[in-house]
Amino acid sequence: MDLLLRGGRVVDPSRALDGEADVLLRDGKVAEVGRVAAVPAGVRELDARGLIVCPGLVDLHVHLREPGQEYKEDIATGTRAAARGGFTTVCCMPNTVPTNHDRSITELIVRRAADVGSARVRPIGAISRGLEGKALADIADMKEGGIVAISDDGRPVMNAGLLRRAMEYARTFDLPVVQHAEDLDLAEGGAMNEGAVATRLGVKSQPACAESAMVARDLELVAWTGARYHVAHVSAARTVALVRDAKRRGLPVTCEVTPHHLTMTDDALALYDTCCKVMPPLREAGDVAALLEALADGTIDCVATDHAPHSPVEKELELEAAAPGMLGLETALAVVLGLARRGAITLPRAIHLLTWGAARCFSLDAGGAGTLRVGAPADVCVLDPERRWTVTPAELASKSKNTPLAGVELTGRAVLTVMGGAVTFDLDGRLTPATGRPS
Numbered sequence: 001m002d003l004l005l006r007g008g009r010v011v012d013p014s015r016a017l018d019g020e021a022d023v024l025l026r027d028g029k030v031a032e033v034g035r036v037a038a039v040p041a042g043v044r045e046l047d048a049r050g051l052i053v054c055p056g057l058v059d060l061h062v063h064l065r066e067p068g069q070e071y072k073e074d075i076a077t078g079t080r081a082a083a084r085g086g087f088t089t090v091c092c093m094p095n096t097v098p099t100n101h102d103r104s105i106t107e108l109i110v111r112r113a114a115d116v117g118s119a120r121v122r123p124i125g126a127i128s129r130g131l132e133g134k135a136l137a138d139i140a141d142m143k144e145g146g147i148v149a150i151s152d153d154g155r156p157v158m159n160a161g162l163l164r165r166a167m168e169y170a171r172t173f174d175l176p177v178v179q180h181a182e183d184l185d186l187a188e189g190g191a192m193n194e195g196a197v198a199t200r201l202g203v204k205s206q207p208a209c210a211e212s213a214m215v216a217r218d219l220e221l222v223a224w225t226g227a228r229y230h231v232a233h234v235s236a237a238r239t240v241a242l243v244r245d246a247k248r249r250g251l252p253v254t255c256e257v258t259p260h261h262l263t264m265t266d267d268a269l270a271l272y273d274t275c276c277k278v279m280p281p282l283r284e285a286g287d288v289a290a291l292l293e294a295l296a297d298g299t300i301d302c303v304a305t306d307h308a309p310h311s312p313v314e315k316e317l318e319l320e321a322a323a324p325g326m327l328g329l330e331t332a333l334a335v336v337l338g339l340a341r342r343g344a345i346t347l348p349r350a351i352h353l354l355t356w357g358a359a360r361c362f363s364l365d366a367g368g369a370g371t372l373r374v375g376a377p378a379d380v381c382v383l384d385p386e387r388r389w390t391v392t393p394a395e396l397a398s399k400s401k402n403t404p405l406a407g408v409e410l411t412g413r414a415v416l417t418v419m420g421g422a423v424t425f426d427l428d429g430r431l432t433p434a435t436g437r438p439s
């Protein structure tokens with residue numbers, strides 16, 4: 001659809017743009033950003049005054065569960081959740097069944113996403129076959145198939161020799177190596193953060209150094225190999241300090257943080273709510289403060305959701321037995337806007353963290369993700385920063401409902417999502433006939 005978004009506050013951190021402008025989308029591309037005097041024939045117009053118009057959001061870390069665990073989520077529902085959250089690009093982790101460790105699985109995901117997806121899906125390939133940490137996956141082949149990074153996410157790569165080989169290999173393909181940093185020997189299978197809350201609850205726990213110690217080791221391998229390295233879901237103050245120092249030393253290191261690690265602590269587990277069990281675990285107030293500081297000073301490159309759908313079969317269990325993970329795609333924007341609302345970061349920084357900052361980590365900007373520059377794909381999020389809404393599990397597009405925000409009122413929401421010029425979400429049905437809402 002050719003579309004003119006009229007008079008919104010256009011925030012495009014890729015060009016340090018923040019001001020009132022019109023955005024014209026034609027033939028699936030951004031055609032003009034500025035003052036569009038006359039509406040070209042055949043172009044639909046949307047009054048965006050009072051709204052923010054920004055690049056479609058980019059999420060580097062989602063679990064779409066297809067193939068193999070479609071009872072939790074699939075590519076259709078996961079990308080519908082993405083569109084409802086304002087996202088137009090999501091990178092999906094390879095811990096599917098079977099693992100995305102060879103080209104046939106990568107291509108299956110890409111094809112399926114093209115057929116049924118409401119967002120662009122960029123697969124992340126496994127580092128090791130079956131995520132077993134023994135033999136390298138078919139990295140070169142998967143790269144041909146379309147992967148944008150490699151990771152064993154859900155599990156760390158414990159074997160430093162294997163990680164070194166993976167880094168050397170990844171470097172030749174300019175692929176970022178994404179680490180789920182959790183030293184399993186230090187973690188000892190702990191279900192939550194080691195600290196006063198875990199002691200009080202009597203729950204097996206893991207120390208924050210299980211994360212930071214692995215990152216410290218990995219940084220030595222980055223220095224050795226020169227590979228691009230991305231720390232997934234940073235959660236601990238010590239990890240932030242290591243990444244900050246590595247960046248200062250000029251190492252090719254990036255990192256992401258989740259909305260939940262920015263806003264919740266292990267206190268959330270006081271009533272044994274398994275929705276709040278995630279890996280890495282929710283930490284303590286000092287960690288959250290360090291994450292917020294790093295978010296503002298540029299140490300943290302982006303916010304990624306780690307959208308991790310699970311069914312009641314995996315969640316309605318005692319804390320230690322429950323699977324880790326929570327939903328994120330439909331609530332991330334409101335949570336990050338909330339940080340701007342309370343002054344922890346600026347609004348343009350909030351948008352940066354969800355668009356350009358994310359796209360750059362995996363070089364998705366090369367394909368035009370995360371920007372509204374003229375000629376880029378017409379991937380746009382129009383959001384209402386004042387919109388109040390209540391998270392209602394039955395209304396979530398995700399097949400799973402494991403969110404601790406159920407029933408919580410949030411402020412700020414995507415009202416329109418456009419991918420390649422096609423409307424993938426239209427909250428108020430302003431652009432779509434009442435009969436045929438796309439989402």
Ligand code: DOR
Nearest residue numbers: 063154278279308324325
């Ligand atoms: O909480 C998490 N859930 N952390 C992970 O690393 C994996 C993920 C999942 O796949 O459910």
Ligand code: ZN
Nearest residue numbers: 153154180232
């Ligand atoms: Zn992970």
